[in-house]
Structure formats: C-alpha cells, structure tokens
Amino acid sequence: MNDPIASNNDILVVDDDSGLLQLMSMRLKALGYASRLVESGEEALREIRRKQPILVISDLKMDGMDGIQLLEHIQRDWPGTPVIMLTAHGSISEAVVATQKGAFAFLTKPVDREELRTTIEKALVGHSANESAANVFQSIVTRSAKLYQLLEQAKMVAQSDVNVLIQGESGTGKEVLAQAIHDASPRRDKPFIPINCGAIPDELMESELFGHKKGSFTGAVRDHVGLFETADGGTVFLDEIGDMPMHLQVKLLRVLQERKIKPIGSTTYIDVDIRILSATHKDLLNMIEEQTFREDLYYRLNVVNLVLPPLRERREDIPLLLSHFLERVAQRYGQSCKRIAPDALDALISYSWPGNIRELINLSEKCHALNAGAVISRQLIEQALPRFQREQNQEMTLSEAKRIFEKEYVEKLLSMTNGNIPEAARMADRNRSDFYKIVKKHSIDPELYKVGQ
Incomplete structure (x- = not known):
C-alpha cells in the first residue's frame, strides 16, 4: 500500500452515530490515516479551531448544526479545507446541493472502502495544489476584503489553463498578480515572460514576439528566437495589451487559435505551448467601438477577467x-x-x-x-x-x-x-x-x- 498524502496530519470525522464513527476510524486507520472523531457540528468547529485537519468527513443529517451549516462555517473560516459529505440513500438530492455549495464530494452509507480511499486521495491532491497556490498569494501584502476576494478568484484560476485579462489603473500591481498566477500554476517550473506592449517600438515588436530568420530584413544578421518560443511550456504576460498594433493583434489571435508561430522570413510554423495572461488600464470595449482593438481577440484574451482595485x-x-x-x-x-x-x-x-x-x-x-x-x-x-x-x-x-x-x-x-x-x-x-x-x-x-x- 502506498503512503497516503500528508499522512502526518489527520482527518476529522463528524457524525452523531457513535457506531459509524468507530467504523470510519477503523477504515481510515487501515488506509493509513489518523482520525479525530466528534459527534456534532458544534464540536467539530471547536476541534478545527484547536488544530486544522487536512480533511473533514461529515454526516449530512445531524441534530443541531447539520452538515450543510458546518460546510458553510468551514468555507468561510478555513476555505482551503476539503469537505466530504456522508449521506443515506434517501438524502442524495440534498447531498448534491451540498456539492453545489462547495463540498468536495459525497459518499453514500454504508461507505465502500475503495470508494472512500479514492475520494480521499482526490480531495487531498486538490488540497495540496490549493495549499501551494495559497502560499504564493499569501506573499501579496494586504488586509483588504476586496483584494482578498480577488486573490481567491486568482487562486482558483491559477490551477486552470485559461487566458486571463487583468485590468486596473496604472501602478495597481497587475504584473505582480500575473506573476503570482504563474507561480501558483502547473506551469510554475517553466518560463514567465513579461512583455510590455507599450515599451517596444511597433517596427520591432513582431520580431521580438515571433522571432526572425537571418536575412529576412535589413539588419537581420542572424536567426533570432522570439519571446513566444522562449516561453514554450510557460506563461506569457502581455502588459498594456491595448497598445498592441492592429496587424499584430491578428497574428496574436492566430497564436491563440492554432498554438503555432511563424518567425519573420520563415516558411514553417513552430508549435508553442503557452498560456497568455494580459493586462491593461485602457477601456478595451471602448477601443473595440473605435475599431482600434479586435473584438475576437478581446474574447480570446478575456476568458476570465480580474479587476485590481486602486489604492484609494x-x-x-x-x-x-x-x-x-x-x-x-x-x-x-x-x-x-x-x-x-x-x-x-x-x-x-x-x-x-x-x-x-x-x-x-x-x-x-x-x-x-x-x-x-x-x-x-x-x-x-x-x-x-x-x-x-x-x-x-x-x-x-x-x-x-x-x-x-x-x-x-x-x-x-x-x-x-x-x-x-x-x-x-x-x-x-x-x-x-x-x-x-x-x-x-x-x-x-x-x-x-x-x-x-
């Protein structure tokens, strides 16, 4: 048997049936996990305050505080702790509601040993990823409820591979947030390449992004690898995306659609695996109306939108x-x-x-x-x-x-x-x-x- 993830920590089991608690304790011990057993939601909260578990397994139906109410408390005060619900066959519809409210999964009684093992392992893998992301975002200095809420969204987005548009006034920390998203993502070990679209002259930007072949234009005395190719496997952060010229917006759209680039002067395409994070302080919707920013590119970049609040x-x-x-x-x-x-x-x-x-x-x-x-x-x-x-x-x-x-x-x-x-x-x-x-x-x-x- 493989060692369970984080076996040095314990699982909190909550049920008002003492017989089921003892059965769960034996099952968890056989799987290599330590456990703490409590018989009510109120007692569970006291135990979590005393020592936070890696996982909570709770009965859905209990006298006093039920499983849904316990889940709401845990999500509010310990949002990174996964919760698995136990339910009788007659309450499956309510258990589905619990998963919609944020429970990791539900198991029906009597609990199958193998199903219990695989569900716990999946929950703890997700928990480990969330903990890694949490450590990254905790380095951002704040006590603002508004920013906390945004960082929670960023933490979830980091685990996926969707493109993100970060908006906010100049100086609000858009690149800091982009770097945190990359550092908390599965791409963290690959390059993070920040590119300020407003700082590169138009005539040089295509070569910088896509690269060029020797002799493709005056001054091209050697092959040049572009930043998109350099970032392969990692993340490209396009700061001030609103400053990108229209003809390059078309080429960027093709990169997003086909995951290929073609250096200037080349006849072949190069496959690239990159995630695009972009940022701007401009009103891109207004730019679309003025026909200075492509609408199709906007929707490709803006799969998830994060808006950083100004310091005031x-x-x-x-x-x-x-x-x-x-x-x-x-x-x-x-x-x-x-x-x-x-x-x-x-x-x-x-x-x-x-x-x-x-x-x-x-x-x-x-x-x-x-x-x-x-x-x-x-x-x-x-x-x-x-x-x-x-x-x-x-x-x-x-x-x-x-x-x-x-x-x-x-x-x-x-x-x-x-x-x-x-x-x-x-x-x-x-x-x-x-x-x-x-x-x-x-x-x-x-x-x-x-x-x-």
Whole structure:
C-alpha cells in the first residue's frame, strides 16, 4: 500500500452515530490515516479551531448544526479545507446541493472502502495544489476584503489553463498578480515572460514576439528566437495589451487559435505551448467601438477577467504596504527601518494616490533618502508628494498654521536628538518641563524617535 498524502496530519470525522464513527476510524486507520472523531457540528468547529485537519468527513443529517451549516462555517473560516459529505440513500438530492455549495464530494452509507480511499486521495491532491497556490498569494501584502476576494478568484484560476485579462489603473500591481498566477500554476517550473506592449517600438515588436530568420530584413544578421518560443511550456504576460498594433493583434489571435508561430522570413510554423495572461488600464470595449482593438481577440484574451482595485479603495492597506516597503529599502541599504509619525500616516490615508502602489513605493524610497532621523514626519510626506498640497482645499487659519509649525518643529528636534527630551529642550531654548508640555499637547510620543526602539 502506498503512503497516503500528508499522512502526518489527520482527518476529522463528524457524525452523531457513535457506531459509524468507530467504523470510519477503523477504515481510515487501515488506509493509513489518523482520525479525530466528534459527534456534532458544534464540536467539530471547536476541534478545527484547536488544530486544522487536512480533511473533514461529515454526516449530512445531524441534530443541531447539520452538515450543510458546518460546510458553510468551514468555507468561510478555513476555505482551503476539503469537505466530504456522508449521506443515506434517501438524502442524495440534498447531498448534491451540498456539492453545489462547495463540498468536495459525497459518499453514500454504508461507505465502500475503495470508494472512500479514492475520494480521499482526490480531495487531498486538490488540497495540496490549493495549499501551494495559497502560499504564493499569501506573499501579496494586504488586509483588504476586496483584494482578498480577488486573490481567491486568482487562486482558483491559477490551477486552470485559461487566458486571463487583468485590468486596473496604472501602478495597481497587475504584473505582480500575473506573476503570482504563474507561480501558483502547473506551469510554475517553466518560463514567465513579461512583455510590455507599450515599451517596444511597433517596427520591432513582431520580431521580438515571433522571432526572425537571418536575412529576412535589413539588419537581420542572424536567426533570432522570439519571446513566444522562449516561453514554450510557460506563461506569457502581455502588459498594456491595448497598445498592441492592429496587424499584430491578428497574428496574436492566430497564436491563440492554432498554438503555432511563424518567425519573420520563415516558411514553417513552430508549435508553442503557452498560456497568455494580459493586462491593461485602457477601456478595451471602448477601443473595440473605435475599431482600434479586435473584438475576437478581446474574447480570446478575456476568458476570465480580474479587476485590481486602486489604492484609494483599499486604504486599510496603506500602513501595511508602507511599512513593508520601508523595511525592504532599509534591508537593501543595511540600515535600520524608519518609522512614520501618526499624523503623517493620517495624511497618507487621506491622500488619493493617483499613482497607486507604484507611487507608494516611490514615496518610501524618497522618505528613506531624505530623512536622516528615525521618524518620517508629515512635513516630509507633504514635500515628497507634490499633489498632496493641491488636495488640501481648505484655507488655513493663522492659529492652525502656528500649531502645525510648532508640532513639526518639535518633531524635527526629537528626530535630531533621537527622542532625548532634555537635549531637544536645550536646543529649543526651553526648560525641560515646558518642552514636555508642548510634546504632550501635540500627542507626540518621544519613544518613536529613539533609534533602535
């Protein structure tokens, strides 16, 4: 007997019939699996919270929480855990409903040993693939419910081989998502080739994509392998697909239909096995109406559509992302990571971020380069974001201007002195007690400015 997949983990069995639980335990043990046995849906949830199993096998009909309700809880809180339903012959229609709601499969009682084995193995193979995909997508920094939902879709799409069109504003991370889809797919060990259709001159694009033969045009002094052939077995990411010239759109459509390419100057076709992921910030439907983008190509590319939200629609991610980028910059230069003052963070959260994540990365680079202290102030943020001041529409009173100046002045002194209040007070020509009152008035935490804290 082969070792079962992930045999070091256990299967949770849920049934209010203690006799059936013991029978399932013996069957699973004979198949090489460990098991935990519970007699209700409520008890099952407590067990999953204590230790997540690799698989749940649950009776459909139970007193209290039934199998469908248990399934809904598992899908909501542990979406990667497969669930197999057990049902009597009289409840098969309800078991079908359970599979439509997300159960992996259902088995009828009495459970056939061989059917149990094969169903578990299939469920765990799918679970292993889902876990691999989950690890890839978990590296994308977010706490946004909107983005979580999109990443769940991307995770499912990664396991198939369909073409995907990723849409979103410039700087939202379309290539990052495309790379994640490739890394979580069965093609992960083959090349991922990103191609920016807007960055390659029209006259060179055909040669870059399809390759050319020596002597096929002036300057073709040797054979050139195109990017489609280079990506054979892997994934091609066509960024800014809306910038592709019409005559090349026709050739791309042929690649998608026939899975063949013909280099410039060649008389023979070359078979290629590639998956196409594409992206754009343009309105392709509008381009179709204007006859600048082929409708047939659009539907070939847009089998699945994923739309990345702009940063202003996921503001809860701004502190998380900025911290991540600042830490990355600090590691690159071998320096300590800078922290951001609370009012500076408030400013960032209120900002509209027209450049999205790309603009936030640029800001983290600027702040690290321009700030000698340990804390990034609001003043520095405003200097680093030229558009920020234009978004501040309200006129400032003199008292407000004085308050802001005083606060920024104190923050600068604390930054210069690494949070040393007596030293900062001396530089401000104030006694320690008065200076501390000013610090407290502006809700400034001196600890934030101490290097190494």
